[in-house]
Amino acid sequence: MTAFVIRRIFQAALVLLATAVIVFIGVYAIGDPLEILLPGDATMAEREAVAQSLGLDKPLPVQFFTFLGNAVQGDFGRSFVYNRPAVDVILERLPATLELAFTALMISLILGIPLGLWAGTKPQSGVDETIMTGSILGFSMPNFWQGMMLIMVFSVALGWLPSTGRGETGTVLGMRTSFATWDGVAHLILPATNLALGQLALVIRLTRTGVQETMPLDFVKFARARGLSETRILLVHVMKNILIPIVTVIGVEFGSLIAFAVVTETIFAWPGVGKLIIDSIGALDRPIVVAYILVIVAMFIVINLIVDVLYSLLDPRVRARAA
């Protein structure tokens, strides 16, 4: 087991290094940050001074190895735009994104599982058709369009919910969060719903398929024979079996929710990391882009590692293969 984890950590380090090389060279190839950072009337002397202070006057390999040397010691460089450590800027905005992704995940589970169960137990009925058609819309309508529609309907036309920013936040256990105030929660509803729609459709489909595959199995028949109520069979026995694939998929998808909340954050002016990365790519703020991607890659590696470790704990066959 220990050997398995150690090997995985070693692999993770290699993945991070490879990512660093690819991203650094990629970002380096895009353009010249000085073109974006400097105002239109900057003189050449100023230009050179800035290039020097940001280390942009050095050749690519030198820049890369300086970066790598510092990164190993936990220093991912300073943002060109904000002149603050890149990791600080990212971590400062991560809670807003986590909050958004977590709320979206909750919405998709709380709505998705019951809807999926409902559709699954009544295949080919009107309920099933309606829910499944709805989930197709969730999948196929572009995320940004859904976002604009939510704003048009609930903010502009009905005026029920705010459409921009994070609203009033309060502090709970030392963390700044929107859950602390009603205003914060109101600001969270639309963006979280927008982010949840795709996920919701996925949960509905997974649950429905799971239910349809499980219902004809023998243990369900035995449960019926034992005289258990249909509700108990569905919510306890069937549920236990179908949750495994849902949890697996959702675990991985949660990473995507965080990494790709970009569109939602841009539309709703949500001050999270997604908006930061878009702004940073536009401004060619290389340290932020590189640090962000490394943070996200690290996050995926950790999630996968946890999933793998859990598997090997749960399933002796995996453990045997790993050893």
Add this chain to the structure above:
Amino acid sequence: MLHMKSVLLAGLLATTALPALAADLTIGRSNEPSSIDPQFSRTGNNQMTGDMIFGRLAEFDQNLQMKPNLAESWTNIDPLTWEIKLREGVTFHDGSPLTVEDVIYSIERTDEVPNSPAPFTDMVSNVASLEKVDDTTLRITTNTPAPSFMESIGRVFIISKAATEGKSSDDFADAATGAAIGTGPYRYVAWTPGETMELEAYDGFWGEMPEFKDVQIRFISNDAARVAALLSGSVDLIDGVPPADVPRLEADDNYTVISTPSGRVIYLGLSMRGDTAPGVTDTAGNLLSENPFRDPRVRKAISLMIDRQLIVDRILGGSGIPAGQIAAPGLGGHAEDVTPDAPDVEQAKALLAEAGYPEGFGITVSSSNDRFPGDGDLAQAIGQMLARGGLTVTGVEALPYNVYSKAATAGDYGAFVFSLGASTPTSATLLQSLLHSYDKEAGKGAFNRVRYSNPEFDAALAEAMEEFDPEKQRAMLEDVTRMVFADTPVVPLYWQKAHWAAKTGLTIDGGLSEDTLPQAVSSAK
């Protein structure tokens, strides 16, 4: 029972945390500063934010024209010596008076801000020495005679020596450190990057008090989201209204659109850099052995092929003003009689034939696609107009600005669309950075990407820039403009218009600077 009810009600009220006292004015702003330290970066976003909280020696109004501000007056004793008289009774937001020491400190700190991505260095590079004459008088000597010295030194933001000594740029963002105190109309309250900034009018402000006391500025970079925020009532005023939304908002009685010309000119550059021009081929598709853009007749012909009014009407929905020069109307040195070329395909073809290209030549038009409204479409329209004029358009390419700008500066494009914004009262700096012969040593022609070079123009511009009499200088700049645009150094297309939209009843004093300042917002009369 009744008691029980009121307890419940009180409990309910307590849990429904009251929203923060609603701001008197909420602005939805498209861009965001990178620091509250006004000396950290010279980008427009940062200077605009600085103007809310801090003061400068001179004020640059909405049309970029210079007026006295913290400096009540200034005199030029001899070509190298300036005497600046400070306004009396000005206080910082902590109540302490503005002193000559603060000004000297601010000027000295200007080029010493660590890691500034866009330093104000050039504003103070001509300062040789600073000397306090008396409590309200400062004497500055310069290295070289500089008629526009006040335009530079007047741009330095003045900060409090006592409050900021030993503090970093980062410390400004934390209101608790007390570093972000200025002499401006608004006091800094808080900034949440990517989200909001809170300001409060300063009661002791020396000038005219702004109308709105508590101001919240929300940073909403996405155009559609910003418009939606206005429509949903979460903000009172937005800037950067996309041209496409202007007619709709104008038609709605609940909103007012405020439009002004902007100082930003959009132009088509024709590269004279190499002996061949990238993308310029003969009609069979082989690279031309000579660079046709070095012939002024060819440049003029291309200018004549372009229907500027059509571009403004069809691509920008009217949000532009056809341009025949660089400096927008309202800037010093704008020559009224230098008008944009009217489209004249016959004359263009005649000029091409005269220059030795009766069959035209192949050309590729390049542009950014995310820098300003309609830039990608603009390249296509130009391509069609050049084709109508007898050229063979072999390609139109539009790229994101962060990629495009580097390649354009490196000279990778033959014909390319670019823009140039104005930030000074006269056209002098624009002409110098865009059209002066490229001279890295002297720092001139920094944005002369086409490498236009005209020694006669260089000399005339230098002479105009050395003129101390502002009236005379403006007349000379007009002459220089007439001279150089007769040669079509670049093809000016149009000046952008800037749009703000507000709830009906509000208005903003906007102008060439395109600034969105809370102190410029007022109830419509």
